[in-house]
Amino acid sequence: MNKIIKFFNVLFISLFCFVSLSGQGYIFTDVVRNPATPVKNQANSGTCWSYATAAFLESELLRLGKGEFDLSEIFVVRQNYINRMNDNYLRRGNGNLGQGSLAHMFTKIVKEHGIVPQEVYSGINYDSPVNNHKEVNKFVNAISAATVELKQRSPEYNKLVNALFDIYFGEVPQHFSYKGKEYTPSGFASYLGLDMDNYVEITSFTHIPFYKKSTIEVPDNWDHAQFYNVPLDEFMQIIDHALTKGYTVCWDGDVSERGFSHANGIAINPEINDLSFMIGEDRARFEKLSVDDKYAEVYKFKEIFPEVNVTPEIRQAGYESFTTTDDHLMLLTGIVKDQKGNKYYITKNSWGTERNKFGGYLNMSESFLRAKSISVMVHIESIPTEIRNKLGL
Numbered sequence: 255m256n257k258i259i260k261f262f263n264v265l266f267i268s269l270f271c272f273v274s275l276s277g278q279g280y281i282f283t284d285v286v287r288n289p290a291t292p293v294k295n296q297a298n299s300g301t302c303w304s305y306a307t308a309a310f311l312e313s314e315l316l317r318l319g320k321g322e323f324d325l326s327e328i329f330v331v332r333q334n335y336i337n338r339m340n341d342n343y344l345r346r347g348n349g350n351l352g353q354g355s356l357a358h359m360f361t362k363i364v365k366e367h368g369i370v371p372q373e374v375y376s377g378i379n380y381d382s383p384v385n386n387h388k389e390v391n392k393f394v395n396a397i398s399a400a401t402v403e404l405k406q407r408s409p410e411y412n413k414l415v416n417a418l419f420d421i422y423f424g425e426v427p428q429h430f431s432y433k434g435k436e437y438t439p440s441g442f443a444s445y446l447g448l449d450m451d452n453y454v455e456i457t458s459f460t461h462i463p464f465y466k467k468s469t470i471e472v473p474d475n476w477d478h479a480q481f482y483n484v485p486l487d488e489f490m491q492i493i494d495h496a497l498t499k500g501y502t503v504c505w506d507g508d509v510s511e512r513g514f515s516h517a518n519g520i521a522i523n524p525e526i527n528d529l530s531f532m533i534g535e536d537r538a539r540f541e542k543l544s545v546d547d548k549y550a551e552v553y554k555f556k557e558i559f560p561e562v563n564v565t566p567e568i569r570q571a572g573y574e575s576f577t578t579t580d581d582h583l584m585l586l587t588g589i590v591k592d593q594k595g596n597k598y599y600i601t602k603n604s605w606g607t608e609r610n611k612f613g614g615y616l617n618m619s620e621s622f623l624r625a626k627s628i629s630v631m632v633h634i635e636s637i638p639t640e641i642r643n644k645l646g647l
Contacts, residue, residue, distance in 0.1 A: 279556045280520060280592050282617060287588035287600060288502050289316040291324065293614030295606030297384035300353025303474070303506075304331050305604035306583035307360035310504040310631065313585065314448055317500055323446070326370045328377020328385070329439070330363045332419050332426065337363075338476060339398050339415065347402035350476035351395050353387060357504045357583060357631040358455055358479050365450040368439030371432055379424040390422040454647065456637075457481040457629040458489035460570045465644045472580035472628060474506075481629055482645050486566045490624060493586065493599070496636035503586040504631035505601070505623075508578045512553055513622060516603060519612040523621040524552045528560040558594055561621035569625055580628045590617055599623055 291312040296305045304327040315323050334355055342349030378385065397414060401407050429438055437445060462468035467480035484492070496503050508514075514521040526548045529537050543551065552559050562568065572578035588600035598617035607614040634647050 279558055280617075282590040282592055282598065285589040285591055285597075286498050288497065288500055289313060290502065290585065290587045290602050291316070291322055293602060293607050294327075294604055295384055296327075296604045297386065297606070299331075299385040299387040301327060301331050301385065301387070302604055303355045303357060303583045304328070304334070304360055306504050306506075306585050307357045307631070309585040309602055309604070310357070310453075310502055311361075311364075311446075311448060313502040313587065314633065315446060317502075318447075320447065324372040326372045326375040326377060328423055329370050329375045329426070330360050331377065332423050333363045333367055334359055335394055335419065336415060339394060341476060342398050343401050343407060347399065350473055351391075351398055352473070353391060354474040354580075355476070356455070356474050356479070356506060356629070357453075359477065361450040361453050361631075364443055364448075368441070368443040369446070370427060370430060370437075370439050370442055374427055374430045374432060375424060377423045379420075380422055387422075390418065393418055452634050453631055454634055454637075455479070455481045455629050455631050456489060456492055457483050458486045458566075458569070458627075459483060459573060460566050461574070465646075470629065474580050482647075484641060484645070486564075486569060486624060488641050489627070489630075490620070492632060492637050492641060493623070493630060494589070495638045496632050497586060497589055497599075499636055501633055501636040503636075504583065505586050505599075506580060506583045506628045506630070507623075508572075508580070508626040508628070509582040510579055511622075511626060512549060514618075514626075515553065515555070516605060516616055517610050518555050519610050519616045520555060520598075521601075521616060521618040521622045521626075522552075522555075522559070523561045523564070523619060523625050524559040525562045526552055526559065531557075531560060558592055558596065561596070561619055562625065564621050564624035572625055578626055578628070586618075586630075596620065 291309060294305055296302055308325045308327045312323055312325060315321065338349060338351060342351050380386070397418065401411055427439070429436060432442065457470055459470065462483050464483055464485055466483060468483055469475065469478050469480050493503050509521070513523050529540060532540060540548065540551065584604065585602040586599045587602050590598050590600055592598065597620040601616050601618050603614050603616060605614060610616070634642065637647065
């Protein structure tokens with residue numbers, strides 16, 4: 255009986271996956287789908303980097319057979335605020351005090367300060383059911399400006415900063431009980447058994463050397479961390495290899511493009527001048543439209559339009575013209591194909607489950623990923639051996 259129930263559960267999930275992320279003109283079928291924890295909601299906070307990296311580590315725990323965990327994103331965010339306030343002070347007020355950061359800042363904090371479960375530290379100690387960092391971020395900026403003006407950080411400053419975060423996020427637990435056992439944040443990180451040194455960030459740009467570590471110039475890289483740089487085809491090969499081998503990928507990139515539609519569960523990079531797939535009256539009608547009207551038609555997602563063949567030169571031009579921006583981090587959990595055989599990447603967002611019909615997921619096309627990725631974080635062992643050797647990993 256249990257085997258029969260299990261069979262029908264798998265069948266139901268498979269059928270759901272087949273139809274769940276279908277735009278009006280798109281039907282997707284799974285190629286590979288890796289385990290992930292439930293979609294969360296960063297709400298009114300610029301903390302996607304923490305949610306995406308926590309989701310990445312939660313999937314790592316699933317992959318390793320350690321079970322399902324819900325890690326506290328705001329535990330890490332709190333320490334990140336303190337780190338960036340220190341950085342801003344030493345840069346004489348020229349640091350980045352925005353809420354955005356990158357995946358390596360999460361793993362670095364876990365390595366240095368540990369981690370706690372969400373049920374131990376929700377990070378919401380104010381009258382709101384969800385995150386709302388608008389007010390606390392104003393105070394972060396005000397306190398930071400005062401220290402720069404005074405040219406000092408007194409003992410009272412440190413007390414004030416900790417009091418601010420205690421008020422909004424709650425006091426950090428030095429010891430806590432979880433499933434009948436006592437832990438410290440560092441002890442809980444050790445219990446999870448994830449080595450933060452196993453996770454590396456990869457990028458692909460032509461203005462920095464390949465197969466070496468270089469700093470990328472996006473604002474959220476405010477600590478000037480270095481990323482391994484590889485050619486674009488190898489960048490995509492790393493992502494594909496990781497996903498097909500059962501790993502997930504923490505993705506950072508641009509979601510400000512018109513082709514990115516969380517509501518429709520899809521992100522595409524259409525080539526609107528390629529009408530080779532259209533015939534007859536449809537083609538004649540489309541050719542008469544203005545450029546804006548053509549884009550409006552494309553983004554109704556009624557047709558699967560050909561997409562841009564993204565070369566390293568096209569990708570680099572987007573980066574250097576600032577049209578490709580560092581907007582958002584999400585988690586890649588698998589690969590699907592549409593009915594024409596085009597590849598897309600299953601993407602777990604952190605905008606809750608109510609903002610689209612697909613449970614908070616979307617599918618990003620291969621062209622979109624090639625053009626609009628800034629970087630990815632992966633497990634070292636998920637990188638193909640020949641590329642690892644080139645990187646000296």
